[in-house]
Amino acid sequence: MKQMLIAVVLLVLTIPVFSQKRYFTKSGQISFAAGTAAEDIDGVNKATTSVFDAATGQIEFALLVKGFEFKRALMQEHFNENYMESDKFPKSVFKGKIVNIDKVNFQKDGSYPVTVKGVLDMHGEKKEIETTGTLKVTGETVHSDASFTVLLADYKIEIPSLVKDKVSKTVTIKINCNYNVLK
Amino acid sequence: MRTWKKIITGVIVLALAAAGYGWFLYQKPPPDxxxxxxxxxxxxxxxxxxxxxxxxxxxxxxxxxxxxxxxxxxxxxxxxxxxxxxxxxxxxxxxxxxxxxxxxxxxxxxxxxxxxxxxxxxxxxxxxxxxxxxxxxxx
Incomplete structure (x- = not known):
């Protein structure tokens, strides 16, 4: 009887372990827009790695700066050489937390609004970011959507005065990732 | 007077060519x-x-x-x-x-x-x- 009780207790204790799911993607899309009325400037990175923990809400994104694709060759060159200095700073990383992860029911399909707080490490500078987004649960997959703006000056990215009216001082960053369960 | 005209025409042609080339470079899509x-x-x-x-x-x-x-x-x-x-x-x-x-x-x-x-x-x-x-x- 005692043994059975211990067995039941052990079984109950292991349940939370089973539900501690991690979701990940290697093909997340992160795009940015830094254009003005004078010129459209945008790039997209289609190979962003991201992982989040459904229990703790810890979330991370990592991408290679050279992986941004542009409509114009010259834009890509300037982005890498003059603005992001991607030889010196090849990666950008975001590490943070979905603060209201407890409001997301991964067992039930639907769209859940989330708030993410964390630190964006870009161009060798680290800055706190807070943004809202959505997690869309469909069976075993989760789709994340978010959009936020950053100030280029915060990351010590300088805009030459010659193109001041073409490059925006703030950049809108959009996140679009499809996650699968990490097995 | 005629030499002046030639020089000015030459300068304009060069400027247009340079602008055209600049525009071409600017619009060039990334290589496939x-x-x-x-x-x-x-x-x-x-x-x-x-x-x-x-x-x-x-x-x-x-x-x-x-x-x-x-x-x-x-x-x-x-x-x-x-x-x-x-x-x-x-x-x-x-x-x-x-x-x-x-x-x-x-x-x-x-x-x-x-x-x-x-x-x-x-x-x-x-x-x-x-x-x-x-x-x-x-x-």
Missing amino acids: IRKEKGGIEITAIELLKAFQQDEMAGNAKYVDKVLIVSGIVNGIQTDSSGQATVTLRTNDLLAAVTCSFYQDDEGVKKIKTGAPVRIKGICTGMLSDIVLNKCSLAE
Whole structure:
């Protein structure tokens, strides 16, 4: 009887372990827009790695700066050489937390609004970011959507005065990732 | 007087040519990697090893270069927009070679999990995986 009780207790204790799911993607899309009325400037990175923990809400994104694709060759060159200095700073990383992860029911399909707080490490500078987004649960997959703006000056990215009216001082960053369960 | 006219006409023609060339350079789209000839032939296993041994050297040797990577397909993922990502197996369980394909690429449909493949693309560096973008199926 005692043994059975211990067995039941052990079984109950292991349940939370089973539900501690991690979701990940290697093909997340992160795009940015830094254009003005004078010129459209945008790039997209289609190979962003991201992982989040459904229990703790810890979330991370990592991408290679050279992986941004542009409509114009010259834009890509300037982005890498003059603005992001991607030889010196090849990666950008975001590490943070979905603060209201407890409001997301991964067992039930639907769209859940989330708030993410964390630190964006870009161009060798680290800055706190807070943004809202959505997690869309469909069976075993989760789709994340978010959009936020950053100030280029915060990351010590300088805009030459010659193109001041073409490059925006703030950049809108959009996140679009499809996650699968990490097995 | 006539020489002056000639000089002015010459200057205007040169200025127009320069502006035209500038506009051409400005509007030039990025090169289509599918049409590029050649590329560095390497296996997925060797490529990962090169980066794991010395990431800086790997960056210098392979990043921004056209590679033709051969390996065994670990998985294929296509999203709703038709954007496909193929991963190639390596000797490391935790790291692969991730190949992000051209959105409209037809070749990716011929790729099968577990089969050998040669993929052409631009190396962008190492996260935990080695990443290639603008990929297509190599002939």
